[in-house]
Amino acid sequence: MARAIDTTKLERVKETAMELIVDRGYGGASISMIAKKAAVAEGYLYRFYGSKLDLVNDLLFEQMKSLLEIIEDLFHRYDTINEILSGVIKELFKRGEANPTHVKFVYVLVHDYSFRLKEEQRNSIFEVSERIKNLGVENGEIRNSVSEEEVFIMFLMHPVQYMNFRFKGLFHKTGWEEKDIENVIEFGLNALK
């Protein structure tokens, strides 16, 4: 009987790839570095991905999906922008604490012109943003002049950027407290209202 695929192994590769790409950029993270750090043979990942690019695109898709699901999920559970945005941002910060690498990875690749989200995911981003906007406009929590882009920015990109500024220590601050999270929520609500 054939051996089963060792899923922890592949997981290790993915995690390591994200770490190294965040730290050293796409070009700076070599397959052999990733393989060595993940304690896996160099040729291993070619059993699952056709190329390095494939792997990274897949990783980006997966991570972005996971973040979008936070929004989708809360959108279905609450019906005010206040609740949804609060929930999303709290969850994002929670993940930033538990898995900084994942958040950094999305942050880095989303701003890279060499990586594009898949059409399918772009559509899904547009749709969530639209539905949120509609809800907000009905509720009076979002100005009409706010665009879908801005909704997306405030729900996802801004908190992610905020965390990354802290990761980078751009303003000589690292990490965050409860109060910072509250401020980010307040900031978002204000921007949209």
Add this chain to the structure above:
Amino acid sequence: MARAIDTTKLERVKETAMELIVDRGYGGASISMIAKKAAVAEGYLYRFYGSKLDLVNDLLFEQMKSLLEIIEDLFHRYDTINEILSGVIKELFKRGEANPTHVKFVYVLVHDYSFRLKEEQRNSIFEVSERIKNLGVENGEIRNSVSEEEVFIMFLMHPVQYMNFRFKGLFHKTGWEEKDIENVIEFGLNALK
């Protein structure tokens, strides 16, 4: 006497480097590609920069400086957040139209963990943000709970991100109109107030 330095040549190299780095990432833009596209010898740029990294760091510094000067300049000419932010955002969009590559370049590299702004420039970012916040808080145009980071984000990062979402067509829109610019201004003022 030796030949005079051909200054347009170096300018060509810098411009081409930014274009290719935006399109293909730091690692994806090779020196030989840059040189060929700029119609310059491969060894040419090493007369001015010690390495590819040097060149790119210098370019980032230069571009960021140019953007920061917009803020500095308007800060000295106006005394309401409304006027300053309007001025900054209008100028940013103007540049985005005239020189999309420059704006894309800053956008891409600022989000890359492998490139860090120089300490000197980070300090200058903090200082401008602080001065703007102080002014705004005095004027009643900025909430006290808004952090310096958020000021910087709304004055620079958000408009730059907005333009780049349009460049990328993330929401199936490309380019912008007068009304979009007005909205971005309104969005920023709201977020800070």
Add this chain to the structure above:
Amino acid sequence: MARAIDTTKLERVKETAMELIVDRGYGGASISMIAKKAAVAEGYLYRFYGSKLDLVNDLLFEQMKSLLEIIEDLFHRYDTINEILSGVIKELFKRGEANPTHVKFVYVLVHDYSFRLKEEQRNSIFEVSERIKNLGVENGEIRNSVSEEEVFIMFLMHPVQYMNFRFKGLFHKTGWEEKDIENVIEFGLNALK
């Protein structure tokens, strides 16, 4: 299981490297020349050596070690300078015949200021020379005024230089005969006595 390492391959690289370095100098023997002549991929040798310099230093160490072992060995088997020196020189000429490249390689690199023997090997050179001198002085076969350097020169450097003058045809002679070897031995014994 991965492929087994082809050991003859590395051997080919080493041999070729020595040949080319002897003929064209360290700088004149390029990695790609070596690889092509050894029928090996350019990147191959980097699996074993971190750099070209590493390879060459290792080669020098190996070759020098091999020559020093001749002396060590004969020192333990005989107890007159006459016997030891005769043995060493005969063996050196034998190797010069069988492997001229090895002898040329040592000759070239030992005289190059950019390559230094490792401290460890320098010590071992000093020690052998010292032990030989002590034996010779006791036996009355070596003058007291002869230095360790001169012992080393006569046991190793002089025969190697002699062979290389013949390789180079500096005096319009190439190769050597039994009588030449005898003369070199006689020359050495006289010099030390």
Add this chain to the structure above:
Amino acid sequence: MARAIDTTKLERVKETAMELIVDRGYGGASISMIAKKAAVAEGYLYRFYGSKLDLVNDLLFEQMKSLLEIIEDLFHRYDTINEILSGVIKELFKRGEANPTHVKFVYVLVHDYSFRLKEEQRNSIFEVSERIKNLGVENGEIRNSVSEEEVFIMFLMHPVQYMNFRFKGLFHKTGWEEKDIENVIEFGLNALK
């Protein structure tokens, strides 16, 4: 009227070239390094030499000539091997003290298979060695079994090698004293007798 050639300038280039070649090897000493250290334009030396190789060959010829002239000169002034060899070796050590670089330079290049003395100079080397040998054999100061090569070695190569071992600190000694010089003379006379 045209400016005269600035001979000190060319002299500076030659001296610097020798220094750098000794320290870093032929390939390691670049034209631009030499030019910068000699405070001369990069293109300057091409007014006198067709190529880097030309320069170095010329330098080797010049330095070797200068050393051979010591022997020629003393050969005409004295008529015993003892006097000639003593004179030569003393003069060589004197030069080694005054101009270590020159002695190192000859040492390095003579042992390099990529540089060959010119036929003309090789002949002159052979002739001096022959004349000395004949004189020595007549005088009874040189054994008949000694070859011309060995004469040359003892008159030039050995002292040069001796000095270079000291320069390199191969035996943990640097520099030399009067007594060392006497020993080298004694060593040479013994070897030839």
Add this chain to the structure above:
DNA sequence: AATGAATGAGAATTCATTCAT
């Protein structure tokens, strides 16, 4: 299923040389 030896195209960088001034 997994390994890691081997490849070779392509990367960044250097440098001898040329030539307009």
Add this chain to the structure above:
DNA sequence: TATGAATGAATTCTCATTCAT
């Protein structure tokens, strides 16, 4: 006479990818 800007071939080294085992 002398300069040094500019060149581009060649160099060392890296790395994604393949494939025999």
